Amino acid sequence: MIPAGVDEGTTIPISVIHGTRTGPTLALVAGVHGYEYPPVTALQNIRRDLDPRDLTGTVIIVHIANMPSFLKRTIYYSPVDGKNLNREYPGRPDGTVSERIAWAITTEVIEQADYVVDLHCGDGNEALRPYCYWMRTGNPELDEVTRDMVIAFGLDHIVIDDDRPDDPQQSTYTSNTALTRGIPGFTTETGGLGLNDAASIEMAEAGVWNLMRHLDMVEGEARMQSGIVWLDRYEVVRSPITGIFRAAVRDGYAVNEGALLGTLLDFFGNEVGEVHAPFAGIVNYVIATPPINEGEPVAMVSHIKPE
Ligand SMILES: [Zn+2]
Numbered sequence: 001m002i003p004a005g006v007d008e009g010t011t012i013p014i015s016v017i018h019g020t021r022t023g024p025t026l027a028l029v030a031g032v033h034g035y036e037y038p039p040v041t042a043l044q045n046i047r048r049d050l051d052p053r054d055l056t057g058t059v060i061i062v063h064i065a066n067m068p069s070f071l072k073r074t075i076y077y078s079p080v081d082g083k084n085l086n087r088e089y090p091g092r093p094d095g096t097v098s099e100r101i102a103w104a105i106t107t108e109v110i111e112q113a114d115y116v117v118d119l120h121c122g123d124g125n126e127a128l129r130p131y132c133y134w135m136r137t138g139n140p141e142l143d144e145v146t147r148d149m150v151i152a153f154g155l156d157h158i159v160i161d162d163d164r165p166d167d168p169q170q171s172t173y174t175s176n177t178a179l180t181r182g183i184p185g186f187t188t189e190t191g192g193l194g195l196n197d198a199a200s201i202e203m204a205e206a207g208v209w210n211l212m213r214h215l216d217m218v219e220g221e222a223r224m225q226s227g228i229v230w231l232d233r234y235e236v237v238r239s240p241i242t243g244i245f246r247a248a249v250r251d252g253y254a255v256n257e258g259a260l261l262g263t264l265l266d267f268f269g270n271e272v273g274e275v276h277a278p279f280a281g282i283v284n285y286v287i288a289t290p291p292i293n294e295g296e297p298v299a300m301v302s303h304i305k306p307e
Helices: 038-049 067-072 097-108 140-153 174-179 198-214
Strands: 014-018 021-030 056-062 115-120 126-128 131-135 157-161 185-189 229-238 243-247 260-265 271-276 281-287 297-304
Touching: 021 038, 021 198, 038 056, 038 115, 038 198, 097 174, 115 140, 115 174, 115 198, 131 140, 131 174, 140 185, 140 198, 157 281, 174 185, 229 281, 243 281, 243 297, 260 281, 260 297
Parallel strands: 021 056, 021 115, 115 185, 131 157, 157 229
Antiparallel strands: 014 056, 126 281, 131 185, 229 297, 243 260, 260 271, 281 297
16 A cells, blocks of 8 residues: 555555465566566466465565556556656655656555566567566676576676666666565566567466576476577667657567667658667667657667677
């Protein structure tokens, strides 16, 4: 429950599953962006299928972090305060609703956990090829633990991200809020375009189960993903104009430096610009619906780390 403050209040549905044996606490967060459905469904399935008798430790599930955005079906921004929840961490107890949600998740979920996973997908306008972010902090032990967790989640494309803030008071992102507090955490991306498709749900669900095996929270041998495509830098390419974007690539495409990512049109359909790949790499996601605002992403391109 997030009480009303400077604006309206909201609720955050949370499940806490205590295993019959003591062990670590794993926090799983879905719905930080309210138009990203497969992780929400995947964690509902985990709640249904996880028997406390089979669990060592505790699992905290945040089913829908951003209820205002979920119910109003908004991409990126809260319909209440216009803020992107995944840019507001660690939040404030007396701020707007997104800041108060961030504060509640920081203090009541992340800071209570030993491990944190923030589950996303492409937003309602984004076609996305599944991948994880491995955010490196420069602390070798923490980075190693996080790396193994990311590999255990089982997606075969992993973006290495060294550019997140290191100040816990400016942690900005959900999983970075864990990392800046010394808690291993990472971000997953499975699905997109507002779909709640079985394949994306299954990918997130299988990832969580294998991660719990890896952390010795449930029985069984964890299967560590092999043949990973490591992506050692990335760029979110942004639109210089407000208008219409027509993609020339799809999610997962390999592109050369300078390749056409898409065309920009005015509202009459006249071409007014083009967007190109900044370097050779993989298209992690691309905007696949027409509206575009100046400064918003049109695509994310990642460079493949040489062997
Ligand atoms: Zn997201």
